[in-house]
Amino acid sequence: MIDFLKKLFKLPFRKVAKNAAKSHLTPEANRKRIAQDILILAILVFTVFIVRFSWLVVTDSSNGVKLSERATANYSETVTIFAKRGSILDREGTPIATDSSDYxxxxxxxxxxxxxxxxxxxxAPADFAKIAKIFKDKLELDESYTKEQLSREGVSQVEFGTKGKHISYTNKEEIEEAAKAVGITGIGFTSHLARSYGGNFASNFIGLAGLKDGDDDTKGLVGQFGIEAALDDILSGKNGVETLEKDKNGQALQGVAKSIVPxxxxxxxxxxxxxPLQIQLEQLIDTALENSGAEEIVATLVKANTGEILATTQRPTFDASTQTVIGPKNDKKSDKENLFYQMNFxxxxxxxxxxxxxxxxxGAAIDTNKFSANSTYVSAPLEVADTIVRDWDVEDVPSGNRMTYAQGFAHSSNVGMSNLQKAMGDEVWDDYLKRFxxxxxxxxxxxxxxFGNLPEPNIVAQVNSSFGQGVSVTExxxxxxxxxxxxxxEMLEPHFISKIANINDNTERVTKREIVGKPISENAADSVLKYMVGVGTDNVFGTAYNWFAGEPYFRVGGREVSVKTGTAEVANPTGGYYKGLTSYLYSAVAMVPAENPDFIFxxxxxxxxxxTLAFISDVANPLLERAYELKSSLDTQVTSNDRVKEAKITLKDYKGKAPGLTLEQLRRLILKPVVxxxxxxxxxxxIEAGTKLGANERILLLTNGEITMPDIYDWSKQDVETLAKWTGLEVIFEGDDVGKxxxxxxxxxxxxxxxxxLTVTLK
Known part of the structure; x- marks a missing residue:
């Protein structure tokens, strides 16, 4: 710009001098001529400035720089106000995952x-060996690597890779104390936003949250897997901004804000x-893993009458505070690789x-009147199409045992269950699998x-599924x-959210039990519980009876325990099943007490x-005993504080959305969706989009596929009327005017x- 103006001024003055030399005008005439030239020059320069100024005003930029932003930066500064990530807590408010710092x-x-x-x-170089020794002891850093980093030329400071990051506050203090003890200076720490966990506490279930982009704190934390990832939208919050005024030296005036978006x-x-139950379960499973040498263990305790998951864990797992793997692992992988390779079993x-x-x-056989407890059969090998069904003890009794069907259930007889499945027929049995x-x-x-998979539609697969082979499930x-x-x-949807509390609005949403169907009658369900007792108490046929000790394996304070054991072949990824003396999946379910159970393990x-079955009963028995010690607090329903309002959510328009993902989203909002x-x-x-809903409201979602009759047990009259409108059913209501x-x-x-x-009974 300056060079341009110099040229602009220089050219007219040359012209003026030249004209004056040619004209030989009088001094007075020359002065007039020069005055005219200067006026023209002034008008020209003024025009240039006006055009340039207008251009800057219109474009708000010069050489690619936004002028308004540069000007604003001279007298104000905008900073991000970071939102606190919500905490994850147990049912009583004990913190499981909270925001913190690491180094x-x-x-x-x-x-x-x-x-x-x-x-x-x-x-100094004389300190390098001592620093390497401290880092080896406190960070497990290789001493040669530390010395190599410290010996780099031309750098003012050095860092130490992944093992030099994500250091806990306790570990930081240990390093500082060790350095002070030997007179070392120069060791420093940088603080980073982090998530704090309590070690190994349902780690695969809770999951992890970490920085979105390496060590960049400005982008906040994000859930990586587990509940942390599933509920990320709920936990993450939203950052705000604050604009601060600056003084004449360009320093921000703290506390003097021009505007704030909180x-x-x-x-x-x-x-x-x-x-308390989760901590005890982790300890008991550690012992079970050590004693059994198993590749995988999974254990879960559920409150029977609500579906609440009270404790759950698995091996292998990891310590969430150190992110180190616990239990069997592939040693060719690092802890970090093993950690993120793991699934929630x-x-x-x-x-x-x-x-x-x-x-x-x-349960299905009782419900269809195909089970007669005192009828007898011989548990000899049973031919089904081109395969043979055998009982687990057929080598001990080649001709088979004669037993009643009640004894056959206690003895875990494959032949007995196959007979019941054949009596029901493939179509009826398949129907019950879908009901469940x-x-x-x-x-x-x-x-x-x-998802799991139902058995293939052939007689062999259907029969095999009656004793738990050829059908795949999740825990x-x-x-x-x-x-x-x-x-x-009454079948309940298991759930893990007790309530969601919004501290900004002083509101919360509390979860209630959700009935998702009634696959069998009350009589059938109660009868199954009764026959499960014999699995543990029948000293001849019961597979959960300890013949060596002369007592049941499962004992919970003198209460009757309904139990069922299992031994399943394990599919080999290369084909077929694993072979070997203990190459199986062993399992047990225990419900206590046998009448109106409080807990399911x-x-x-x-x-x-x-x-040995003791590897399971030695976990179940003390855990269930502890659950009864805590029963009064576990039975206390989580309710909203009188000073806290129920949070209302605005329902979105889900038309055109995938039903599965929509179900997950709505359950996170503590609603009861049905597809x-x-x-x-x-x-x-x-329920129309835009409607404000409290917690636990049922919402029906119609899809574009074939419609078969859903299980409408526990639905309201209005829900049934909506179904009728969508499907063209004619509904006759019987019983009470209102009810379920x-x-x-x-x-x-x-x-x-x-x-x-469709005739419907309301009660």
């Missing part, structure tokens, strides 16, 4: 770094987990359950939940099915190096046609 370590090498009085604040902290999630892996599945076979919702994820609000699906046995046929032990039809997109919803559905004339899975009459 990365560095060492200063710049010899110019000294204090005001000249004291050395850097690390941060909205994440909501706190109270889980259904009980810290509760709901992300499928397996063939074995004889613990016979609980459902017995096998092959269907719970959609309780977690992510990447596995969570098994627990959902067991709630129907424990609750008089389910545990699986995969491919142990040695086996109708087998389609892949939602076409209608029973207790009976339906069109059974679950039957075809629905327009004009078909």
């Amino acid at each position: 990365s370590v560095y060492v200063i090498l710049d010899k110019a770094y000294v204090s005001g009085d000249g004291k050395k604040l850097y690390a 941060a909205k902290d994440g909501e706190d999630v109270y889980t259904t987990l009980s810290a 509760l709901y992300q892996t499928v397996f063939e359950p074995g004889s613990t599945f016979k609980v459902f076979t017995l 919702k096998f092959g269907v994820p719970t959609r309780m609000g977690v992510i990447e939940e596995s 969570l699906q098994m627990l959902r099915g067991y709630t129907a046995i424990a609750n008089g046929g 389910y545990m699986t032990v995969k491919l142990p190096s040695n086996w 109708i039809g087998s389609g892949d997109a939602i076409t209608e919803q029973s 559905v207790t009976e339906q004339s069109i059974k679950m899975n039957e075809e629905v046609k327009k004009g078909l009459k």
